[in-house]
Every structure is written in C-alpha cells, then in structure tokens.
Amino acid sequence: MATMKAVVLRKPYEVEVMEVPKPEITDPGSVLMRVDLTAICGTDLHPFEGRVAIEDDVILGHEFIGTIEAVGSAVSLVSEGDRAVASCVVSCGHCYNCRRNRPGQCMGTMIFGLGVTFGGLSGGQAEYVIVPNADRTLRRLPEEGQGNDEDKLFVGDIMATGYEAVRKFIQPGDTVAVVGAGPVGLCAAMAAGVLGASQTIVVDKVAARLKEAESIGAIPVDADETDPADAVQDLTDWRGADVVIDAVGHPSALLSACSLVRSGGAISIPGVYTEDSIDLPFGDLYLKGVTIGQGVANITNFMDETLALIAAGKLDPSRFVSHRMPMSEATEAYRMFHDHEATKIVLDPAR
Ligand SMILES: [Zn+2]
Ligand SMILES: [Zn+2]
Structure with a gap:
C-alpha cells in the first residue's frame, strides 16, 4: 500500500x-x-x-x-x-x-x-x-x-475570510477599525484598503503586529498605551468607525468592537466563537442601531x-x-x- x-x-x-x-x-x-x-x-x-x-x-x-x-x-x-x-x-x-x-x-x-x-x-x-x-x-x-x-x-x-468580513459592510470612504492584528485581522486591513476605506485603524497590543499593520498603510493603535475608543473617536470626528472587524474571537475583543462602532455602523466578526453565551452591552447596540455580521466565512x-x-x-x-x-x-x-x-x-x- x-x-x-x-x-x-x-x-x-x-x-x-x-x-x-x-x-x-x-x-x-x-x-x-x-x-x-x-x-x-x-x-x-x-x-x-x-x-x-x-x-x-x-x-x-x-x-x-x-x-x-x-x-x-x-x-x-x-x-x-x-x-x-x-x-x-x-x-x-x-x-x-x-x-x-x-x-x-x-x-x-x-x-x-x-x-x-x-x-x-x-x-x-x-x-x-x-x-x-x-x-x-x-x-x-x-x-x-x-x-x-x-x-x-x-x-x-484567511485572505477570503478577512476580505468578506470587510466587503459585506463597507461603503467607499468608510473608516474601518480592525480589532486584532493576527493574520485574519491583517488580511481584513489589507482588504479594507482595496475596498475603498478612507482610513483603516488597527488595534492590538503586540508591537510587531502593529508594525505589520502600519507597513500596509493602516493606523496602528496600541491598546496598552491608548484607549482605542478615544483614538477612533479622534480620527472620525467623534462618530466612531463605520465598520469594525473583530478578528480575534474573544469576548474582550467584541466588547472593544462595541465601543468603537458608530451609531448605524456595523460590527463584522470573522473571529471564531465557541462560547455558549457572551455578555454584551445589548441596549447600547440596540440604541446605536448596530448591524452585526458573523458566521463561518x-x-x-x-x-x-x-x-x-x-x-x-x-x-x-x-x-x-x-x-x-x-x-x-x-x-x-x-x-x-x-x-x-x-x-x-x-x-x-x-x-
Ligand atoms: Zn483557518
Ligand atoms: Zn449546501
């Protein structure tokens, strides 16, 4: 054989x-x-x-x-x-x-x-x-x-996954914020540039990953040094990001995404979740009219x-x-x- x-x-x-x-x-x-x-x-x-x-x-x-x-x-x-x-x-x-x-x-x-x-x-x-x-x-x-x-x-x-996560919500000129600069997050940030984002903000805590994000033209935000919500507000005339990508798949990343998205914006989740339940600020998401997209790509x-x-x-x-x-x-x-x-x-x- x-x-x-x-x-x-x-x-x-x-x-x-x-x-x-x-x-x-x-x-x-x-x-x-x-x-x-x-x-x-x-x-x-x-x-x-x-x-x-x-x-x-x-x-x-x-x-x-x-x-x-x-x-x-x-x-x-x-x-x-x-x-x-x-x-x-x-x-x-x-x-x-x-x-x-x-x-x-x-x-x-x-x-x-x-x-x-x-x-x-x-x-x-x-x-x-x-x-x-x-x-x-x-x-x-x-x-x-x-x-x-x-x-x-x-x-x-990872490339198709990151690409779809951005593409299903982006409008030309949007600000895209990516939580997590792992491979899918970096692919999403790269896709955002191709799909018409006016600016792409990448949030992580690992210097090497933030450097990768910067090398493809994204704005790096080190969550250990700067409050990501403040950074995104500063960059969007206090609106928040139009599209936020949770590329981590951990409840803390999703909470962070909730704090970055503007009212009427979208959170897109290519990160993988296996939890039975997660605590989310759901009243806030409701009042902001946030759309959430997720699932196997x-x-x-x-x-x-x-x-x-x-x-x-x-x-x-x-x-x-x-x-x-x-x-x-x-x-x-x-x-x-x-x-x-x-x-x-x-x-x-x-x-
Ligand atoms: Zn995979
Ligand atoms: Zn089928």
Whole structure:
C-alpha cells in the first residue's frame, strides 16, 4: 500500500509527523491533490488545545495549494496537472443555503482537518489530500508570475475570510477599525484598503503586529498605551468607525468592537466563537442601531475576487508569513504557533 507523510493530531497538544496510507479517490466529484504548500491557521489551535473536541489521529490543516494528480469521473472544471487552491470550507452547492449564496452555512458543511463533526475530511497538512466537490471547492491558480504561491495559498482561508468580513459592510470612504492584528485581522486591513476605506485603524497590543499593520498603510493603535475608543473617536470626528472587524474571537475583543462602532455602523466578526453565551452591552447596540455580521466565512464566494486582486498585485497576504518550515518540523511549528512565537507559518510537505 502506498503511504505518505502527514501532520497528525494524536490527541490535544500532541502533533506528530507520521507515515499514513496515501488517500484514494472514492467519490466521482473528488480529486487527489499533491500538496505544494500548506499553512497553520489559528483555527488549527482549537483542536490542538482541546477547545474543540475531535477524535484522535486526525490529519490537520485546511489551508493548502497543490497540483492535481487524479480527478474523479464527475469533475469537469479542473484536470490532472492543474495547480489549484482549495476553500477550507466544503459546501454542497445545492442545499437551501448554498442556493441562497451562503456556502458557509451549507447544510452539509465540511471543513478539512477538523474531525468527524466537520465531515471527517483529512486535512491538507500532508503530502496528499482528497478534495471533495472539487468543481466547487477548488480554483485553478493564475499563471506563474501573477502573485506568488503563498499569496494564493491564503485565498482558501484567511485572505477570503478577512476580505468578506470587510466587503459585506463597507461603503467607499468608510473608516474601518480592525480589532486584532493576527493574520485574519491583517488580511481584513489589507482588504479594507482595496475596498475603498478612507482610513483603516488597527488595534492590538503586540508591537510587531502593529508594525505589520502600519507597513500596509493602516493606523496602528496600541491598546496598552491608548484607549482605542478615544483614538477612533479622534480620527472620525467623534462618530466612531463605520465598520469594525473583530478578528480575534474573544469576548474582550467584541466588547472593544462595541465601543468603537458608530451609531448605524456595523460590527463584522470573522473571529471564531465557541462560547455558549457572551455578555454584551445589548441596549447600547440596540440604541446605536448596530448591524452585526458573523458566521463561518463564505469562502467560495470570494476566491475569484481575491485571486484576481492578487494577480493584479493589489493584495499580497504572503507578507504576513513569519516562518517557512519543512513539514517534517510540524511538531515544533505547532509549539511555536501555540506559544505566539510566529504570526503565520507555512509548511513545505516536500521537505
Ligand atoms: Zn483557518
Ligand atoms: Zn449546501
């Protein structure tokens, strides 16, 4: 039996690079992909830290690009030899929500590398991965030279997620405030510039992250030194931000977002919440008429746009990559990511 190397979560906090069976196509809508690059995402830390309970021995990873090695008989939009990026979320395309353009809320949502609760798909931190519903899940990569591979890698998750979070609420000229300068927050800030924000304010407490934000033209606010609400008020004629992005997924970030948004504005939440309930100043939000948008991102709706903007040189999320490592060092990579020693780690399965 053919085997491959894969990053396996044996149990919480125990990641091992193991030799496992090489997967095979069993469904006509699937493709077998050789993974060229894969990344570790903040969401991978949910099962890693045991905050999302998944079964033992799951192959992790939902951000990857690769080369198609074999296609199922029902696949028509990609062929053997094509290079493609996969949406981290797999949707069916024909349920009630998919037909209403909400693939993130597909009745049969599957996410790579998050265990049986999310469809039992093996992840992309491996030499090979099976991509179901490939015509819908994959996008062929633009030609060589139009953006680099790492930029395109992030179209399957953090870039499309940050982009959608801004795009669903922004009007040209708006002030966008981003709470949390992690990878999704930085992608959202980058998207805000492309989508017509007059100014983008990024709130964090980590100097290196604020520096990244500044390097893409955002106004950094260090929450340890300045009250973010005061800073945003100063920059908006005392209105507050038109659109506030909670890119953290922690109740304290959401509370901060509530204090930054103007009346009639919107809070958009790409950050992931697993809490049963959260205390919010709901009367205040009601009186301010604040719109709140959240939920699993509708990645496939925004892959074409973000790939085109990457090809045009207008989005370059690869600048946020802090570490490039061989996949064989994934155990150490997870430790570093968990200990906040890395902003974004890309793994090379061939090394
Ligand atoms: Zn992710
Ligand atoms: Zn569906």
